[in-house]
Amino acid sequence: MIVEQIMKRDVYALTPKDTLNDALKLMREKSIRHIPIVDDEENVVGLITSHDVKNALPSCLKEENNPTIYDTPIEKFMVKDVIVGHPLDFVEDVAITFYESKISCLPIVSGGKLVGIVTSSDLLYAYIELTGAHQPSSKIDIRLKDKVGTLADVLTLIKKHHANVLSILVFPDTENNDSRIISIRIRMMNPLSIITDLRNNGFEVLWPNVPGVNL
């Protein structure tokens, strides 16, 4: 999956000369936490987050009030060396960037112009789409030996039951180094015939997969 498939294209942006108050209002109105700052040519020149805004404003506990702060241009508070992404970036790489740089938003730039934005919420949603049940289905986890062809054996068996596979995930087995867990979502309410068949063929089926409970 690449960024252009998940990015938001209607980006709320401001210019460096807009005020802190403009940023505050926009964040509240649109329920957003990040605003890219662009110049007249739509080049990304900065980014302001809700965290930056809060830091800039005086504490509500303080007696003295400084109303002029609200009218200060954003350029005084914004981050200037912004990490940006490209529409053709892999979503997985964006996740790594978020994780390693400890950020949660990436303005997407193409042809020198701001064309979109991806936030950690968008990434999470993409993940939800991968693992969720969007059609009625059962999920079975299977512990597979880490060797060639085992997945194909499982799928051949499922095909025999005319069951439609909706999604497959493969992840490391935390208990066993030489095996993996595959998680298959199939469109059927009664997977017992498949489970029995899998077990008869020597596969370890975890249905349900509750670590520490082997029943």
Added chain:
Amino acid sequence: MKNAVFVYSPEQLSYKFSDSHPFNHKRLLLTIDLLKNIDALSDDDIIPARVATDEELELVHDPKYIDIVKKAGHGLITAEQAEPYGIGTEDTPIFPNMHEASSLLVGGTLQAVDYVMQGKSKHALNLGGGLHHGFRGRASGFCIYNDSSIAIRYIQEKYQARVLYVDTDAHHGDGVQWTFYDDPSVCTFSIHETGRYLFPGTGNISERGNGQGYGTSFNFPLEAFTEDNSFLMVYEKALREVIEYFKPDVLFTQNGADAHYFDPLTHLYASMKIYREIPKLAHELAHEYCDGRWIAVGGGGYDMWRVVPRAWSLIWLEMNDYPIPTGKLPEDWLNKWQKEAPVPLIPTWEDPNPLFEPIPRKAEIEEKNAQMLIKALNIIRSEKK
């Protein structure tokens, strides 16, 4: 006014996929025979199911889908052609006259509705119904027509009443939930095993309804290996709060009996105890909030020998204020059906004790369910403040 009616026609047994399919309405026969054996059900209590008309089916279903079901049951299309509609699969195979059989299950629930809503009886039970997975244009999870969705629409149109739908099947009541997801005049309540592994995968607490209907869809997904006490704690607290919040005119309960330890399809590890308590609370609340109006249907239940007859009998007994039976099941019933049953029948109303080995991580499972309950009810509790 009668106290309760029992909707049944022998023709309802024709909803049958195959001898080896887990969904088998012979359960109805086993239950009726058990109730008659203890003199709790007489022919005067039984009213026949009727056939639902196409117009009634179209309250929920797509005419094109109804046409496919008709054709499939008459051998006019192949399994391959029917498959996009969820028919002709391992779950929901084609069987002769499937449209007619399915319409009779729907009509049975409509009979139950009319008896209650016209004041002819306080309560009504159609164990042939409860096919909660059926979708507008697609069969799913053994369910062809969704009698419960149709019946609720029928109640709305004919009687303009607010319905609370309570689903205690071990599987999420997805078909009914999605039918009324935008509708604020129907509240759907489903307690089930989490969809992390179990079909249909939905029924998360975050599914709360949409638009105008936001806040009228409640889900209580329980962990696998939940057991009786945690199940009942969640059911009782949740149902009391939801009914107090929604204030329905009529209570409609779906009584799937597949959360039991013996059930082959699920992992909740409940016992007969929950089947004594579920109808008891429904009955009490129907009188407290709905002037007694309570329509109950069946649902899942795939250990039809050891679990379903006892569990479903308890609904009828509760409806008629019989004391909860204890001790031996009638000898005649046991002798008659043991011959056919592939497993030894349970000879008493209670389950053997203990029913299974202690579950590791039990305390954590209960803790997680309790936490889930708080999150699921948050919307009601925060509104009260």
